[in-house]
Amino acid sequence: xxDLKLCILGNGSAVPTSYSNPSSQxxxxxxxxxxxxxxxxxxxxxxxxxIKHRKLDNIFISHLHGDHFYGLIGLISTFHLFGRxxxxxxxxxxxxxDLINYQLNISNTNLRFDLEFVHLEKxxxxxxxxxxxxxxxxxxxxxxxxxxxxxxxQKPTARRIKKDFVLQKELNPKQITDIKNGADFTDEKxxxxxxxxxxxxxxxxxxxxxxxxxxxxxxxxxxxxxxTLLYHEATFDNQMLDVAVExxxxxAQQAAEIxxxxxxxxxxxxxxxxxxxxxxxxxxxxxxxxxxxxVSREGETYEIKNPKQQTQ
Amino acid sequence: xxDLKLCILGNGSAVPTSYSNPSSQxxxxxxxxxxxxxxxxxxxxxxxxxIKHRKLDNIFISHLHGDHFYGLIGLISTFHLFGRxxxxxxxxxxxxxDLINYQLNISNTNLRFDLEFVHLEKxxxxxxxxxxxxxxxxxxxxxxxxxxxxxxxQKPTARRIKKDFVLQKELNPKQITDIKNGADFTDEKxxxxxxxxxxxxxxxxxxxxxxxxxxxxxxxxxxxxxxTLLYHEATFDNQMLDVAVExxxxxAQQAAEIxxxxxxxxxxxxxxxxxxxxxxxxxxxxxxxxxxxxVSREGETYEIKNPKQQTQ
Numbered sequence: 001x002x003d004l005k006l007c008i009l010g011n012g013s014a015v016p017t018s019y020s021n022p023s024s025q026x027x028x029x030x031x032x033x034x035x036x037x038x039x040x041x042x043x044x045x046x047x048x049x050x051i052k053h054r055k056l057d058n059i060f061i062s063h064l065h066g067d068h069f070y071g072l073i074g075l076i077s078t079f080h081l082f083g084r085x086x087x088x089x090x091x092x093x094x095x096x097x098d099l100i101n102y103q104l105n106i107s108n109t110n111l112r113f114d115l116e117f118v119h120l121e122k123x124x125x126x127x128x129x130x131x132x133x134x135x136x137x138x139x140x141x142x143x144x145x146x147x148x149x150x151x152x153x154q155k156p157t158a159r160r161i162k163k164d165f166v167l168q169k170e171l172n173p174k175q176i177t178d179i180k181n182g183a184d185f186t187d188e189k190x191x192x193x194x195x196x197x198x199x200x201x202x203x204x205x206x207x208x209x210x211x212x213x214x215x216x217x218x219x220x221x222x223x224x225x226x227x228t229l230l231y232h233e234a235t236f237d238n239q240m241l242d243v244a245v246e247x248x249x250x251x252a253q254q255a256a257e258i259x260x261x262x263x264x265x266x267x268x269x270x271x272x273x274x275x276x277x278x279x280x281x282x283x284x285x286x287x288x289x290x291x292x293x294x295v296s297r298e299g300e301t302y303e304i305k306n307p308k309q310q311t312q
Numbered sequence: 313x314x315d316l317k318l319c320i321l322g323n324g325s326a327v328p329t330s331y332s333n334p335s336s337q338x339x340x341x342x343x344x345x346x347x348x349x350x351x352x353x354x355x356x357x358x359x360x361x362x363i364k365h366r367k368l369d370n371i372f373i374s375h376l377h378g379d380h381f382y383g384l385i386g387l388i389s390t391f392h393l394f395g396r397x398x399x400x401x402x403x404x405x406x407x408x409x410d411l412i413n414y415q416l417n418i419s420n421t422n423l424r425f426d427l428e429f430v431h432l433e434k435x436x437x438x439x440x441x442x443x444x445x446x447x448x449x450x451x452x453x454x455x456x457x458x459x460x461x462x463x464x465x466q467k468p469t470a471r472r473i474k475k476d477f478v479l480q481k482e483l484n485p486k487q488i489t490d491i492k493n494g495a496d497f498t499d500e501k502x503x504x505x506x507x508x509x510x511x512x513x514x515x516x517x518x519x520x521x522x523x524x525x526x527x528x529x530x531x532x533x534x535x536x537x538x539x540t541l542l543y544h545e546a547t548f549d550n551q552m553l554d555v556a557v558e559x560x561x562x563x564a565q566q567a568a569e570i571x572x573x574x575x576x577x578x579x580x581x582x583x584x585x586x587x588x589x590x591x592x593x594x595x596x597x598x599x600x601x602x603x604x605x606x607v608s609r610e611g612e613t614y615e616i617k618n619p620k621q622q623t624q
Contacts, residue, residue, distance in 0.1 A: 014389075014393055015390050015393050015394070016355060016356050016359065016386075016390070017359065018359050018360070021356070040352060040353060040355070040356070040382075040383065040386040041352060041353045041356050043328060043352070044328050044333070044352070044353050044356075047328065047329065047330050048330070064418045064419050065419050066385060066386060066389045066415070066419055066421075067389075070352075070382075070385055070386045070389075071352065073378060073382055074328075074352040074378060074382045077326075077378045077379075077382075078327050078328075081326055081327050082327070095418045096418075098414075099414060099415065099418060102410075102411060102414060103378070103411065106376045106407045106408075106411060107376050107377050107378055107457065108456070108457055109378075144420070145419065145420055
């Protein structure tokens with residue numbers, strides 16, 4: 001199992017249907033949870049798919065269309081009623097802070113926990129979450145209102161010493177640390193071993209990018225280069241390219257073109273128009289450009305793995 | 313089947329659970345729909361329980377606690393996306409108008425239909441909806457924020473002529489109308505029939521009252537006197553009376569006492585605390601005071617009938 005997992009709580013666009021809910025997904029990294037978008041009913045979807053929220057301290061809202069944030073005030077209220085006392089940080093367009101405060105005021109709610117807002121407008125090229133071994137950044141998408149994508153990247157780790165060598169030379173902890181940090185090694189008989197000879201490259205870093213609502217927009221490519229998994233909106237199929245352009249959404253083919261240009265490992269499609277009750281047409285369209293493309297499925301948890309280990 | 317029906321979309325309080333959704337219910341009268349409260353996920357519940365909204369033009373929000381209105385902005389947005397062009401009227405505390413307008417503004421939404429707000433603060437003793445043969449009024453409840461109940465009443469109808477008499481005397485339309493309006497009748501042989509002799513009383517009027525969130529509050533009684541069906545909150549059982557009083561909610565026993573004092577025909581309990589996964593304790597507690605008490609069930613449609621015809 002991978003350290004990095006994605007659970008889809010909702011992947012529909014705009015209007016809910018009997019088979020889809022608005023945008024919302026949970027990324028888990030070694031148990032820490034990140035919520036990307038929070039459409040109406042997100043807290044119910046979390047209950048349905050047994051997502052606890054003890055380790056959820058960071059919520060990212062891509063833009064202020066209702067299907068991406070109408071569930072946030074309900075989730076915050078529930079945290080409050082459950083007696084949360086840890087800080088919660090919301091990364092979102094600036095207007096959301098006023099709106100949430102207004103909503104809390106009219107219901108006379110004084111939150112028992114700190115609610116911090118980070119305004120995405122001010123975070124260009126800055127790190128949103130700087131973890132010990134990961135970081136999360138935002139980047140601009142192009143939609144009818146200001147809109148941001150998010151990218152999670154594991155930080156590069158040290159090279160790994162070959163196990164046989166550790167045993168054969170009976171290395172002590174200091175020697176191991178030095179070699180991991182790039183040192184060469186000379187044994188007691190004076191034999192020299194170069195670092196590259198006795199180590200393997202670090203595990204490839206895991207990464208994930210979320211592109212919620214956007215027209216086909218090539219500047220995205222440099223921000224999501226080589227990610228392990230890309231979730232990209234595919235509201236329409238290519239027969240509806242005109243509508244996609246007009247409404248500043250993408251087709252499945254365009255999502256796949258972005259995936260290909262960015263050389264990602266795997267593409268998950270989402271934000272489907274309610275008119276597609278059968279999503280295979282979108283999947284096939286994307287696969288014709290980028291074979292490792294799939295339609296995301298609500299309630300499914302995707303292990304985010306590097307291709308070699310990838311089983312799905 | 314009755315002309316008046318109630319469908320429960322949600323009857324939980326505050327925090328949603330795997331088995332309950334926040335407050336929301338649809339009253340239908342001869343096909344016209346009225347929505348009472350609109351907690352988060354109401355539009356999803358309408359889809360789940362196959363409630364169309366073509367005939368929904370009036371929404372009533374009892375108070376501004378989130379579990380009673382967080383679903384409203386999503387429902388309005390969906391109406392907009394579906395191309396609604398009919399006026400929608402919202403009866404609610406005044407602050408809700410600003411909040412909804414704020415939400416529409418930040419997502420750049422210009423509604424294609426008229427959205428009218430009627431502020432409950434200004435409607436004391438006034439009729440909210442004055443239909444041809446029904447009316448809906450609000451009345452004060454007592455809760456931690458200003459809160460209103462709603463009562464639907466069919467207007468009294470004319471007396472009904474006994475069918476046999478119409479046939480026997482070969483009455484013409486004018487004679488029928490006169491008798492319905494209270495006239496006596498003298499036949500061609502000069503025989504006199506008093507109105508009460510040849511007519512039956514009008515069908516008893518149907519009525520329904522919704523008391524969402526309130527502490528035990530006797531002034532409610534005069535407003536809901538004799539209704540066919542009363543939905544009254546019963547957040548707690550009587551063992552938690554202290555908590556009920558502190559939080560300005562009612563117990564099942566108190567709901568039943570109100571039902572008894574108001575001489576209603578039937579009581580439905582709702583707004584259950586999430587701690588009650590088995591609701592029979594609440595039902596039994598209410599029945600010990602007012603036998604015709606039942607816990608409401610999500611997704612169920614209740615025919616609102618006068619006792620004689622009542623089958624359920």
